[in-house]
Amino acid sequence: MKYDLIGDDMFYRTIEGLLLKCLGLIESNRLLHEVHEGTCGTYQSAHKMKWLIRRSGYYWPTMLEDCFKYYKGCQECQRFGKIQMVSASVMNPISNPGHSEVGVWT
Structure with missing residues (x-):
């Protein structure tokens, strides 16, 4: 039995x-x-919302679908969802000063 009254x-x-x-x-x-x-005001994603709701002790059969509908209907999430937060420059590798050319630590 999955349900109790x-x-x-x-x-x-x-x-x-x-x-x-x-x-x-x-x-x-x-x-x-x-x-x-x-x-x-954390504006969680759908899967995180479902996890938080279940962790709080609640359930309903269409929980994940409802979380996706709510998340997709949120104007703030849709407005700022595509903004890139890093600059559009080429990433440069950082060398480790303690690492030699042949891969042996000095």
């Missing part, structure tokens, strides 16, 4: 035997907002 709440039982509280549509949308744009 305790009182009025339904729980999903993981392989490890942990109980995760099943959420409905309204609660799951509120939780997605809190995880993605919440107090710290």
Whole structure:
């Protein structure tokens, strides 16, 4: 059995035997907002959002798909997602001063 009913709440039982509280549509949308744009405003990716939600003890069957929809619908994530943060210059290798030409440490 993957689901348990305790009182009025339904729980999903993981392989490890942990109980995760099943959420409905309204609660799951509120939780997605809190995880993605919440107090710290971290704007996590979909997989990280799912991991955080499960780690917090919640579950619903379409969790990953809903995380992707929410992430793709976030205007801030889409606006700043393609900005390159490093300069457009050629990268130069850095030589190690303790390393000789033949690969022996001196």
